[in-house]
Amino acid sequence: MSAARYRRFLKLCEEWPRDESKKGRDLGTFLRQRVTHAFREGENTQLSDPEKCDQIYESLARINTNVYRERFPRTRDTSFTGVTVEECRMLLATGNMQQMDEEKEGLWKTLTERFSTKQDVTPEKAPENK
Structure with missing residues (x-):
């Protein structure tokens, strides 16, 4: 049955x-990795909980066939922010995420440099009173 x-x-x-x-x-790549990990021995893999395996499969199959998208249609193709699906895809692309991380790093570096104390500058000695 595992086969x-x-x-x-x-x-x-x-x-x-x-x-x-x-x-x-x-998500597709992640799913492939998990299946490879769960079925290490291919068709000969012995599952510890076959019922749970069947539930996971059925859930993923329903998502893949858009059961819930058809059951609960959206009135608009935007989010609460008004951003469209294409704009979300563009923002979540790997290249844009890396660019945003670099910008965050640059902003963080600028802020830390601006508000950090200068440790390389030593305070001048006050003249001694004689």
Whole structure:
């Protein structure tokens, strides 16, 4: 029975889309890694909890076939901020995320330099009273 579960997960992995704009953060890639990890021995893998495995498969299959998207259609294709789907995809692309991280780092560096005490400057000695 484990062989059938393994084949179902492989078929699901083939159907699950990959988002090339999110390298290393893509849900399809993550799913493939988890299936590989869970079924280390391929069709010969012995599962400790087959019922839970079936539940996970059914949940992922419902997401992949857009069951909930069709059951609960959206009235608009924007979020509460008014950002469209395409704008969200552009903002969440790996290249943009790296650029934003670099900008954050630059801002943080600027702030720490501005507000840090200068440790390399030593205070002048006060003249001694004789």
